[in-house]
Amino acid sequence: MAAVVRRGGQGGLGGRAVPPRSGGSGGSPPRVNRATVWRWVVLILAGVYFLLPLWSALRFAGISAFGSVIGFAGFASSLWLSVKLAIITTLITIALMLPTAVYVHLRLPKVRRLLEGITILPIVIPPVVLIVGVLAIAPGFLKSSDLLLALEYVVLAMPFAYRSIDAGLRALDLKTITEASNSLGAGWTTTLWRVIMPNLRTALLSAVVLTVALVLGEYTMASLDLYQTFPVWIYVNSQTSGQVSVAASLLALFVTWLALMLITVLATRQSRRTGGGQVSLFTVTARQETRGN
């Protein structure tokens, strides 16, 4: 569900007429740029591909269904559970992955490839395998709490969070700024809090949004663990009231999309201020070069 966030640069898709070059021949009419035509073709095709199902869903649900979603039995509690799980998962994931990624970058650079491999595992291992394993060994008190699912989600979110943070760290001269901070009297915690984290803000935001989007949309694990999260509630209600569940899905999609837009705006603002690299969900471009000597 998480679509690519960063859109083309300004004017990239725009149909603005290219201003004639000053001092040019002037008389001939501007030629239609073939690349611009192709951009429009791709844009329209992609638009149709993505928007047509949404429009169909909107037509099927009807505007009135959005009003009745909120009062529907289980809506509030399932949404609250999903939000709660998203918060807990995000906090645990960041608390685990940030120091780990920083430590590996600083002290164990040789282990980085191994860690990348390990973080891929949750993607290649089917969730059902994970669930069976966890249920077999989890202590009783965990099985009866929301924490169990949150911990499973931490594993699931690990590849996305690690990659976002790793991309942010690669764009920094981590070793030098850490040592500079140390030499000025800052300990490890202060360095992490005041120097590393502010420079990883965009990467951390990416990690957070991906984790939240993943938790809000996850169905298999919640269903197998018998939790009624928001996606499970949507599925259950689709059996009895299709229109309401489609309306709820559209709402969830809209909220997620808003969150993704927010991160893009925040990331752009930070980059403009500090000259940091551009970080979208999985890609980081290098920091801006220093100007001359």
Next chain:
Amino acid sequence: MTTNTASDPAAADGLRPVSGARGASVLLQNLSRSFGATKALDGLSIEIAPGELVALLGPSGCGKTTALRIVAGFEHTDTGSVLVDGKDISAVPANRRDMGMVFQSYSLFPNMNALDNVGFGLRMRKLGAAERRTKAGELLDMVGLAPQAKQYPHQLSGGQQQRVALARALAIEPRVLLLDEPLSALDAKVRLQLREQIRTLQQRLGTTTLFVTHDQEEALSMADRVGVMLEGKLEQIAAPDELYERPATAFVAEFVGVMNRIPGELQSDRLVAVLGGLVPAAEGTDEAPGDVDVLVRPEGLRMELIQNGNGIVTNRTFLGSVTRVSVLLSGDVTVQVDKPSSEAAALPPGTSVTVSLPPEPVIVSARRSATP
């Protein structure tokens, strides 16, 4: 020990030190450090007087940066210790050592403007916001960057960034200032300006400074004493002029400045037969009699315009007041001789000359098959 630090500071330029703080004495005692099978440091010992600027000079991999990082607390030693004002700080973590450091790569915090970067160390020392801003502003002013206080690192040039980094390191009034090739990323002109600025500030504040560089010109022009390192060991530490004029080893002789290597023969009476004459070997020569190389600086050779001499001029390089003349001697040996430019004008390539040595002691080294 040559120390020209304490007397000249404030009065000369009317400036006043940020505080009355003075540098500490530093003693590196028998430092050794290995990385796997590679010995980065092998029993390095250096004593640095309060307020002195010592440069560590040497080729890549000689251990100079390792030594600096050990003093900073970023590396540990296998054996040996670091003493500051007589106190062993080997076990003290880097953030408690009170040492300012300027790094080779730009190390400013990208999320902070110049003023906040300079104020960071003061913040760690719990100074109030107003006091911090005032002092950071003073430091920026001192490096001539007060107008750039609100700019972020990416808005500053490389030279400006290193000046902010210097101000940041000095803001905490460190007991020792550590400079890890801070000028190597800058272009020649900026490097020269910043070199002078660092030296002036260091002398004004009297901060004990350890400076690592592979650039001999930088080391010789800035330091009170220069330590030349090779394979983890200190070959010689001395004032720049002494290092140049009385190098202790063949490596130092050739590493610092330009040196000719001329084949000769060491006799049992410690005289060396070279260029058709006899000259005494320098004191401390431990080479066995036989074939050796004599090491002589371009300005230490005599050259006369003589028909059928022992060499032919092959090239001339104009260096300002002097011109360096390349002369091909018999035996396919090329030497470089410095002559006043006015005299060198009469020595075009192809001119026959005679190169000789004045009767002064020369450095003798084991014979090397290839000449430089």
